[in-house]
Amino acid sequence: MSTGIADKVALVTGAARPRSIGRATALRLAQEGAHVAALDIAQPYADFPGHGVAGTDDLESLVDELEALGVRAIGLQADVTDEHAVGQAVETVCRELGPVHLLANVAGGSGAGFGAAPLLDVPRAEFDKVLEVNLTGTFLASRACASRMIEHGEGGRIVNVSSQAGKIGWPLLGAYSAAKAAVIGLTQVMAKEWAASGITVNAICPGTVDTDLLNPGNLFVDLMDASQAGGFAGWVEREIPLGRLQEPAEAAAAIAFLCSDDAAYITGESINVSGGQMMA
Numbered sequence: 001m002s003t004g005i006a007d008k009v010a011l012v013t014g015a016a017r018p019r020s021i022g023r024a025t026a027l028r029l030a031q032e033g034a035h036v037a038a039l040d041i042a043q044p045y046a047d048f049p050g051h052g053v054a055g056t057d058d059l060e061s062l063v064d065e066l067e068a069l070g071v072r073a074i075g076l077q078a079d080v081t082d083e084h085a086v087g088q089a090v091e092t093v094c095r096e097l098g099p100v101h102l103l104a105n106v107a108g109g110s111g112a113g114f115g116a117a118p119l120l121d122v123p124r125a126e127f128d129k130v131l132e133v134n135l136t137g138t139f140l141a142s143r144a145c146a147s148r149m150i151e152h153g154e155g156g157r158i159v160n161v162s163s164q165a166g167k168i169g170w171p172l173l174g175a176y177s178a179a180k181a182a183v184i185g186l187t188q189v190m191a192k193e194w195a196a197s198g199i200t201v202n203a204i205c206p207g208t209v210d211t212d213l214l215n216p217g218n219l220f221v222d223l224m225d226a227s228q229a230g231g232f233a234g235w236v237e238r239e240i241p242l243g244r245l246q247e248p249a250e251a252a253a254a255i256a257f258l259c260s261d262d263a264a265y266i267t268g269e270s271i272n273v274s275g276g277q278m279m280a
Helices: 021-030 055-066 083-096 126-153 174-197 219-227 232-238 248-259
Strands: 011-012 035-040 073-077 102-106 157-160 197-207 271-272
Touching: 011 021, 011 083, 011 126, 011 174, 021 035, 021 055, 021 102, 021 248, 035 055, 035 083, 055 073, 073 083, 083 126, 102 126, 102 248, 126 157, 126 174, 126 197, 126 271, 157 174, 197 248, 219 232, 248 271
Parallel strands: 011 035, 011 102, 035 073, 102 157, 157 197, 197 271
Antiparallel strands: none
16 A cells, blocks of 8 residues: 555546546545545536546446545536636535645546547637646646645645657647647646645656547547557557556556655656556
8 A cells, every 4th residue: 555645635537437547546545545535527518429428426426436445535526627616626625525635637538529630620619628628627626726735734746647649649639639748748837836835746648548438439449440450459469568458547556656655756757657658
C-alpha cells in the first residue's frame, strides 16, 4: 500500500463510467484508504450524443463500491467545464468529507462525434468542446482545489490525465492532441506556481487503454480494423511492445503513486504509462 493516501480526501473527475480510468482511480484511492468524492457529468452531452458518458446509476453504483471498501464517499454530478458547478462541487466535498488533499483530473473525451475526424472536417463546436472538457475542465478543477489546498496549508497532490497524443500528434485526433499537449504545459505551470505551497502537480500520459469506449464504432478502432493487417488486434500486437492494451487499473496505479508520499519530490512531470508505446 502506498504511503500518505490513507484518510486523505480525494476528488476524482470523470469517475463514473463503468470501465474507465476515472472509476479505476476512484477505487484505487479508496483501496489505499482515501475518502473519495467521485465527480461526473453523469448524463449525455446534448449536442454530442453517443459519446458514452456515464449515467446517474453509474455514479450511484460507484459510491456504493467505494463505501464497501470502508471509506467515506460521495457522488457529485457536475460538468467540469462549468466554473460555478465545479466551485460548488469542491465546496460540497470540503463540507461533507473535509479539505481536498488529492485531485485526479480524469474527465476528458475524444470519441467519434467528439472531435475525431480529419482537421478539415472537424466542426468548430466539436473542436471547442474537446478543448473545454480536456483542458478547461482540468484548469477549473485544479484552480478550485489548489485554492483550498493553499488555504488549508497542508499542501496537496494534483494529477492530470494527458495522453500520448499530447506528446505526438495523432491524425484524426487533432483537437484531442492539441488539448492534451496543452494539459502538459498547464501541468508544468501549475507545478511551478504552487510548489511553494507544498502542492505537487504531475500528469500521466496513458497509452491505448481498454475502456468501454474502445469498441467497434470508435473511429480509431474502425480505421485500424479496415486498414491494418490483422485489424485492430494486429495493430495492438505490432505497435505496443508489451503486446496488449492497457488496463484502466494500470493508469490508476500510476495516479495513486503520484498521490503518495513516495512521489513527494516529483512535480511538473508527464509520465508515460503506455506499455512501451511511447518512450522518452
